[in-house]
Amino acid sequence: MSAWLDYRLSDFLMFSPRVYGRLLELYNAAVWPLHVFAVLLGLALLVLAVREAGNAARMMAAILAAAWMWVAVAFLHQRYASINWAAEYVAIAFIAEALWLLRVAWRAPSVPTCWKGGVVVKRIGLAMMLLAVVYPLTAMAKGRPWLQAEFFGLMPDPTLIATLGALLVWRGTFRLWGAIVPVLCCVASGATSWTLDEPLAWLAPVMAMIASVALIVDRLTLTPRR
């Protein structure tokens, strides 16, 4: 363990920004036109989150589970791991989160969404989900070409942010367990972006921080409603 403590964050950045950009570009080219489907799924997630219908949470969890599984296999395992061996471990964490979301989908009738209690928290959640849908626009701010844009359901960061948003929309103490992997992955993603010297490196960690605070405050101050 002490040997690992010798390393600095930058020691684990084993690829250049150019290589990572090319990786995104080739991945996007390979999965096109799934982007259209991914955007529609993101919008569907948002619509479901606004509704209070009984099946909304079930469908949201199922969409998110599929997104996490896709990102784990198609991006992290098949692409990103070729330049970052740690991505294999992240892929395992993504699969674990996908399984957790599937379990939520299975138990959905007892996982309601609620506007009446914790309105502010829910609005924050909706805002995060909206951010996940429009996340490809951040490519401009990052100085990347459109071919390197990141889409919900296809890439980790917007999928993480959408999931945190969904957790804020849902009610119940179980959400804290589901937040662990997204929060940690947001921090890791921010650290990677920071070492790559990317603009908006703060975005995912800040979303994780907001979600964590909101979940904790919500847990402490509000009684779950059914």
Added chain:
Amino acid sequence: MASICVTACINSGRRRLLGAMAASAAALAMRPSGALQAGPLLKSIPSTGEQIPCVGLGTWITFNVGNDTVLRDECVEVMRAFFAVGGRLIDSSPMYGSAQEVVGYGLAKLERPPVLFSADKVWTSGADEGRRQVELSRRLWGIPRFDLLQVHNLLSWEDHLATLHAMKEAGNLRYIGITTSEGRRHKEFERIMATQALDFIQVTYNIVDREVEQRILPLARERGIAVIVNRPFQQGTLIRRLEGKPLPEWAHEAGARSWSQFILKFIVCRIPPCGPGWRLTSRRFDVRLARLSAV
């Protein structure tokens, strides 16, 4: 005596590599004892006397390009240029993502140049896992055996040194070494250098990071261990800091035509073996180095 090889990570690709090798050749041209000769500067490995060019090819970050065939072919061109100007030593590690695989891809494309001096590392916990890793690395390179294997950052060094010594005795390895970087675990590094039979060490050394001058380089000289220097450009930071700044006249006197050549020249001049002219150059660096702090 200690020998040196600088493994320059060539962030800007072929141009900087050729510059580095040119710096090596320029350094050779300054040798007071000899006439100009073709090819890069050679230095001896103390344990055998074998000579290798003093500038090698590092693969950290730069060769980790995954399965991108465009970028892989760019790496092949860098390797082609490296061998064309007389380079031999390529250094990699299992820690470097796809770098080993890309080196293997390049070697296959270049029909496995016989001059290759293959240097890799073992970076895992436990002897059994270490043996498996070395075999996997060998297959990724596509070579019958490594010239040099080093224990990367001292991870499980007791286990791995035993394995490497056994491989060397069996004729499956020519040289053994240990590595560190960025000043990590220097005390333990010294202890291993003082007590174990090593052919090579690899440390971070450049015009700014000079801690190894105090104890490790003298110990290498005393123990007859060759020295490989990593991070000569501080992963490009030094070059970026100096970019756009004019090269001082006295750097031209030292045989450098660019900052990258100057930085490599500094390292090559600081470590023996060197003649009187080299020592003079080294003193010039010492006297004038303070000026760099103003840059």
